[in-house]
Amino acid sequence: MEYFLNEQQKTLKSLARRIAEERILPVRAELDEREEFPWGIMKDLAEADIFRIFIPEEYEGLGGGCFELCLAVEELSRVCSGVAVSYAASALGSFPLLEYGTEEQKQKYLPDIASGKRLAAFALTEPTAGSDASAIKTTAERVKGGYVINGTKQFITNGGEAEIYTVIALTDKARGARGASAFLVEKDTPGFSFGKKEKKMGIRASSTRELVFRNCLVPEENIIGKEGMGFIVTLRLLDRSRPGIGAQAVGLAQGALEAAVDYARKRIQFGHPIISLPVVQNMLADMATNVEAARALTYAVARTIDSGAKKFTEEAAMAKVFASDTAMKVATDAVQIFGGVGYMRDYPIEKMMRDAKITQIYEGSNEVLRSTIAFELRKRKARRE
C-alpha cells in the first residue's frame, strides 16, 4: 500500500528496520528468556538519532510527530515489541513535558531525552487505580519550596531504568480527579525508590516496576502545568500515545504474518506446502487484510494528530482497539499455522502471541476504550452533529 511517506520518513523507516534486523533480531530470544533490559539496543537507537524524532528541533530533536514515532515503533515491534515498548515509553514520559512543560523544564530535560542519554517514563497506575485512574492514592503535599510525594505506583514501564519520571499525584484529595497534578521526578531523588520488578507473560525485555515514594521532596518548579491539571495532562497524553500502541500492534502482527507465510511455504504435509491448502490461505488472507486495515487506521489517526487537530479521543481509541485486537488474532492464528512447533519456545512465534496480549490491556483496556468511543458517539448525537 502507498502511504505517501516523505524522504525523511522513508529514511527513518528503513533505518529502524535495519536496527531491528541487525541488532534486535539476533538477541530477542535471549532478552525475552532472561527478562533483560535492552540497554545495548537503547544505545544503538540513541546513536542512530531515533530518540530525536519525537522532540522538536529547538530541543535538539528532529521535529517529527506522532506519525514518525509510529513508523519507528512499528518497525521495532515487527522484530520485538518488548524492545519497542522500552523505546516508546520514553516518548510517553516526555509528552506531558512537550505539551505542558515550561521553557525551563523543556530546556533542562528534552535534549537529554532526544540524545537518548536519559530515558523517560510515565507513572499513573496504582494497585487500586487501573482503569479507574481517579482512584489513585499517591499524594503530593504542598510545602515550602516544593511538594512532598507519598505513595506507590505500579506496573510502570521503564521503571528503574528511566531517569526522568512524569508522576501523577493528588495535590487536593477532596477534589478527586480535579485534585491531581503532574510532576517531574528524577531518579535518585531522596525518598524515591523502586519496588518489585514484575515477571511478565510477554514484552519481557521491557522493565515493569513499582515506584515507591516516601516523603519524596520535589522542587516546586517540577510541577507540569498547574495544580489540578494532572488528569487533563493524562487524558491528552493518552490520546496522543494510543496510536503508538496501535503501531506496536501493527508491527507485531506484521512480523507474525510474515513468519506464518514463510513457514506455510516451507512446511510440507500431504506432499504439498501447507500454503496450498485453502484453509491456510483463508487464514493468511484475513490476517493480511486486517494488518493492512489496522496500519491504515493507525497512520490516519497519527497524521490527524500531527495536523493539529484539537480533539482526537475517539479516533485514537479506535486505532488502539482495532490494531491490538488484530495483533492478538493474527499472532494466535500464526501459532496455529505453525502447529506444534509454533507452541515451542524454539520458534519466535509463541513469543509474539505472548507479546500481543498486553496491547489489548495497557494504555486503556479495550473495554474501557470501546466505552470511550461509544460515549463520544452518544455525545455527538446529543449535540446533533
Place this chain on the structure above:
Amino acid sequence: MNIVVCLKQVPGTTKVNIDPQTNTLVRQGIKNIVNPFDTYALEEGVRIKERYEGKVTAISMGPPQAEEALREVISTGADEAILLSDSAFAGADTLATSHTLARAINKLKQYDIIICGRQTIDGDTGQVGPELAEMLGIPFVAYVSKIEEIDNGYMRVKRMVEDGHEVIETPLPTVITVVKEINVPRLPSLRGLAKARSAVIPIWTAQELGVDKNMVGLSGSATRVIRVFFPQRVHHGEILQGDLESQANSLIDKLREAKIISGS
C-alpha cells in the same frame, strides 16, 4: 587530532566477472559496498574523534561511483570525504594506489593518525597500509586490535600477532591497519544520513594531486595480472576402514607420509 581513514569500494558479492582483456574485475552493474575491514577503520577513527576531539577525513580512490561509499561513511560519522578519481588512476596495483593516496594525504598537510582496514575483500593483499606509511616516511603498525592511549604525540596500541598480542608505542603521525576485533561499527544516524545526502564531496584528479602519470594507474603499477582463475577443487577425502586401532595406525602412517608429523 586529524584522522584520515582510507577506504575502498568493493563488490558486495563473490560472483564477479573478470575482464578477459585486462584481467581485472568487471565492476559495472554489481552492487558495491564499503570494504568491510574499512568500516572498522572508520569506526575507530570516529571513536578517536569522540574521545580526543578532532576531525575524520575519509579518502577513497576509485571510479566516480565510489562517491556512494564516501556518502555512506559520512552517515556513520566521517566529517569530510574526498574522492580521488581520474582515468589515469585506473588499473592501479597496490604500489600505484599507495602512491596516489600518499599524494592526497600530503596535500591535506595536517594528519596525525591514518587508519586503513587490514586488507580489502577483493584484492586481499593487505599491502596498501604499509606501503602508504613507507611513502609518507612515517611509522606503521599492522593488525591493531585496540587503541589504548593517545597522548602527547604518542599512541599506544595493541596489535594481534600469531601467538598473542603485542603492545606498541609509536610517535605520531602514524599509519595503522585494524582488524575486525577492534570494534563494532555503528549504524548510520538520521542526522548523518541527512548530512550525507547534502555533503559536497570534492574530486581530486591527477592534475590536482600533481602526480606523475607514470607513477599512477596501470602505468605506475609494478605488477601485471597475467591470468585470473578459480582454483580447481580437488577432493582427496578418504575413509579409513577397519577397527579403531588399525584406523589410528593407518592415520599416523599417512600423516607421516605427508610429513605433517615426524618421529616414530
